Amino acid sequence: xxxxxxxxxxxxxxxxxxxxxxxxxxxxxxxxxxxxxxxxxxxxxxxxxxxxxxxxxxxxxxxxxxxxxxxxxxxxxxxxxxxxxxxxxxxxxxxxxxxxxxxxxxxxxxxxxxxxxxxxxxxxxxxxxxxxxxxxxxxxxxxxxxxxxxxxxxxxxxxxxxxxxxxxxxxxxxxxxxxxxxxxxxxxxxxxxxxxxxxxxxxxxxxxxxxxxxxxxxxxxxxxxxxxxxxxxxxxxxxxxxxxxxxxxxxxxxxxxxxxxxxxxxxxxxxxxxxxxxxxxxxxxxxxxxxxxxxxxxxxxxxxxxxxxxxxxxxxxxxxxxxxxxxxxxxxxxx
Numbered sequence: 001x002x003x004x005x006x007x008x009x010x011x012x013x014x015x016x017x018x019x020x021x022x023x024x025x026x027x028x029x030x031x032x033x034x035x036x037x038x039x040x041x042x043x044x045x046x047x048x049x050x051x052x053x054x055x056x057x058x059x060x061x062x063x064x065x066x067x068x069x070x071x072x073x074x075x076x077x078x079x080x081x082x083x084x085x086x087x088x089x090x091x092x093x094x095x096x097x098x099x100x101x102x103x104x105x106x107x108x109x110x111x112x113x114x115x116x117x118x119x120x121x122x123x124x125x126x127x128x129x130x131x132x133x134x135x136x137x138x139x140x141x142x143x144x145x146x147x148x149x150x151x152x153x154x155x156x157x158x159x160x161x162x163x164x165x166x167x168x169x170x171x172x173x174x175x176x177x178x179x180x181x182x183x184x185x186x187x188x189x190x191x192x193x194x195x196x197x198x199x200x201x202x203x204x205x206x207x208x209x210x211x212x213x214x215x216x217x218x219x220x221x222x223x224x225x226x227x228x229x230x231x232x233x234x235x236x237x238x239x240x241x242x243x244x245x246x247x248x249x250x251x252x253x254x255x256x257x258x259x260x261x262x263x264x265x266x267x268x269x270x271x272x273x274x275x276x277x278x279x280x281x282x283x284x285x286x287x288x289x290x291x292x293x294x295x296x297x298x299x300x301x302x303x304x305x306x307x308x309x310x311x312x313x314x315x316x317x318x319x320x321x322x323x324x325x326x327x328x329x330x331x332x333x334x335x
Contacts, residue, residue: 026288067283102258136245
């Protein structure tokens with residue numbers, strides 16, 4: 001299979017993907033054509049039917065915990081594509097707005113757009129943004145993980161709940177001592193003793209529970225030290241996180257990306273490398289395979305190479321294939 005990587009494949013993406021095995025790529029960046037109505041195949045009904053086909057095939061070759069990104073200029077169409085991806089079992093995670101001119105000089109923007117402001121002209125705002133959707137199989141994989149491995153934090157949950165039962169303490173009392181509402185739906189009852197939305201108690205809450213359990217029982221309960229519990233929790237969490245979709249966001253990135261557009265090239269709709277850098281760095285890891293089904297100028301492949309990822313692209317237009325291969329130079333092992 002390795003001889004298919006780091007290549008720009010010429011042909012229809014659906015046909016080419018059909019030759020690939022299941023779950024062979026780690027991230028998909030799809031920039032489908034969207035000149036709706038300019039060609040017979042591109043009429044809206046045909047377009048959506050075609051999109052269902054390539055989305056289904058992309059979902060098949062994408063790993064269970066892979067990232068599925070689609071960019072589109074028409075928000076209405078993108079919403080329909082998002083629904084199609086969800087039908088493939090991949091949860092909607094984020095809607096991202098690519099703000100192309102947020103950092104541009106306002107006077108320069110005014111000069112650029114003033115010719116468009118004629119009151120006798122079009123009566124709508126100029127579209128200076130595009131939109132992206134990010135889907136991943138987090139929830140479905142969590143369910144599959146639970147079925148195959150059991151609830152991953154079950155040893156810790158069982159320890160806490162069994163100690164509570166042995167001490168004869170009801171959940172309402174646990175809620176109260178931790179400062180939550182004294183009812184079965186309180187925070188401690190929901191999150192410390194049941195599998196639903198389970199989380200490890202804070203150290204302060206753990207010590208409060210220990211005092212409550214041992215109030216009349218001479219120190220028989222919750223004898224494990226909190227540091228020991230936390231160490232076990234981190235070990236289990238790391239195993240669990242390894243199975244979940246990658247997300248490396250240090251908290252600096254929101255869902256609005258002010259990134260200048262790419263300079264015009266031989267391709268009519270080039271995408272800036274900075275846009276792809278954010279996508280690839282946050283939702284993939286070094287060594288992952290990055291796939292562009294509609295390669296064009298292959299921006300994802302170029303960035304993937306720089307970031308230590310493998311890459312592959314398909315492109316149906318022979319002209320773009322040749323120009324992209326020339327641009328990436330020695331990166332491409334020609335098909």
